[in-house]
Amino acid sequence: MSLKGYTVPRTSTGKASLVPPPPWHYVGDFLVVDYWAEPEAVRAVLPEGLEPHPDPGRCAAVFADWQSCSEGGEELLDPIRSHYREFFIVVNALFEGEEVTTCPFIWVDQDFALARGWIQGFPKKLGSIWMTRTFGLDVPADPGLRPGGRHGATCSARGRAIAETTLTIEGEAAEGPRHNAPPIVNVRHFPRLAAGRHDDPQVHELVRAVSRDRAISKVYAGPATLTLHPAPGEEHDSLAPVKIDRGYRFTFGYTVDDLETVKELA
Secondary structure, three states, X not given: OOXXXXXXXXXXXXXXXXXXXXXXXXXXXXXXXXXXXXXXXXXXXXXXXXXXXXOOOEEEEEEEEEEEEOXXXXXXXXXXXXXXXXXXXXXXXXXXXEEEEXXXXXXXXXXXXXXXXXXXXXXXXXXXXXXXXXXXXXXXXXXXXXXXXXXXXXXXXXXXEEEEEEEEOOEEOOOOOOOOOOOEEEEEEEOOOOOOOOOOOOEEEEEEEEEEEEEEOOOEEEOEEEEEOOOOOOOHHHHOOOEEEEEEEEEEEEEEEEXXXXXXXX
16 A cells, blocks of 8 residues: 655555645735845855845845645634644845845744745744734724834744744835845755765755745835844844844745755756
8 A cells, every 4th residue: 555645654554644736825824024134144044056135135024924735725614724824934046146135043833834944945943923914803902003103023933033024014005125136046955864975965955936826915114123132052033133124914825735946956
C-alpha cells in the first residue's frame, strides 16, 4: 500500500498530512510599517544572487492576522486549522536589475503555517503574535478605521519580546505601503544530514513568490512606531529602524499554487 499526503506525516489516506496540497487561499488583516534600517545591516542579510537596492536601507515590518484554506475550504469550518498570525520583516534589493524584496526574519503561531512557509522559502520560526482587531462598530472597544483610530501589534518568541508597533490612522491612503510592494524573492534551503556533507544542502535556491486572484480593501495610513527588541538567539534587531515613514492598515487576499525558481544556489 502506498502512502499519501502532500507533507508528513504520510498515511494510507493522507488525512494526517500537516499541510494539504495547493492551491492555498489566504485573506488577512495587515498592519505594515515602511521604514529604513542601517544600509550595512540590510546588505548583511541579502542572500546570494541579490544586490543592494539603490535606497539600501529600505525595509518594511509586517503584522498579519490570517485566515487560510485549501481548495475544499473545510478548514473554515474548523477555525483552528485556518487561523494564524505572523510577524515578518522584508528588505528591499535588486535581482538582475529588478526591484524585489526578501524576507530574512519571520515568526508565526501555527505549525501548518510554519511548514507551509518553509515550502515557499520563508524562514519561519514559532512565536506569539497579537494585533488590534476592528469590527465595524462605533463602540469604545473598536478603534475602527476612522481618523484617530489607534492600532497596535506585538510579537514575542521563547518568552522574549521580539517586536511591537503602533499606528494612529489619519485617513484613507491613495496607495498602500511601498517598501513591501515589489515581488518577494526568498531562499529555499533544506540541509543535508550526512556525515561529511553538512555544508552541502539538499535544496538551496532563490525562489520568486507567485500568486493570483489578488484582492485588497481600502488602505488606511498614519504615523507609526516600531521597536525591534534584542533577544537571545535572534538577530532581527540588527534591522532596527533609523527612520520611520508611515504605517498602513488594510485587508488583503490571494491564492498560491505556484513557485518560480529563479536561481540555483547549491
